Amino acid sequence: MTTSAATTTAPAADSRLLGLAHYAARGVLEQVLAGHGITFQQQVALRAAATADAPQTAEGLVDRVQDSLKADPAGIRATLDELLAKRLLVADGAHLRPTDAGRELLAAAGAEIAPISARVWGGIPAEDLAAAGRVLTLVAERANAELAALTA
Numbered sequence: 388m389t390t391s392a393a394t395t396t397a398p399a400a401d402s403r404l405l406g407l408a409h410y411a412a413r414g415v416l417e418q419v420l421a422g423h424g425i426t427f428q429q430q431v432a433l434r435a436a437a438t439a440d441a442p443q444t445a446e447g448l449v450d451r452v453q454d455s456l457k458a459d460p461a462g463i464r465a466t467l468d469e470l471l472a473k474r475l476l477v478a479d480g481a482h483l484r485p486t487d488a489g490r491e492l493l494a495a496a497g498a499e500i501a502p503i504s505a506r507v508w509g510g511i512p513a514e515d516l517a518a519a520g521r522v523l524t525l526v527a528e529r530a531n532a533e534l535a536a537l538t539a
Contacts, residue, residue, distance in 0.1 A: 400522060412507065419500050423492055425475070428466045430496065431455055433475055433489050442482035457534065 398404060417427050425433070435451040436443055443451065449463045456463075467483065470476040475489035485493070508516075 400519075405523075405526070415503055415507075416500060419496055419503070422499070423496050424473075425492065425496075426466075428452070428456065428458065428463070429470055429473075429475075430493070432463065432466050433470055433485060434493060436476060436483055437485045437490060437493055442479065442484055444481050445483055448483060 413427065416430075420427060420430050432448060432452050435448055435455070439447075439451070445464065445467055448467060449460050452458065452463045452466070453460055467476065470489070471478065471483070474486055475492060476483045477486050
């Protein structure tokens with residue numbers, strides 16, 4: 388693994404650095420997803436449907452995606468409509484479920500992003516990943532609490 392001055396003199400973690408890392412990783416994912424004809428938000432919604440423990444209603448999926456992305460519910464509903472139009476989701480009574488094509492798309496995109504993720508995350512010591520995981524979990528909890536207070 389190649390190191391640079393940026394990795395040897397690590398700045399203290401802050402919101403800006405977190406945002407830069409998020410958008411760099413998201414940019415990579417969005418390029419892969421574009422090759423499969425879907426957007427980031429569509430992928431999040433499709434994955435929420437595919438990984439749910441039980442079949443989800445449209446509102447249940449809106450809630451799950453909103454919890455993840457903090458996106459506008461109307462925009463999420465539009466995303467679900469797009470997935471239905473692309474036949475990646477299908478209505479099954481009151482529930483929405485991924486189609487075989489939707490599951491195949493998630494698998495193909497996942498297979499394409501896996502080696503990229505391995506290069507991005509590879510070589511980072513396990514103790515560093517554990518420390519980062521603890522910090523990011525705490526930051527997410529605190530930010531969610533602040534958001535809840537602002538929107539109450």
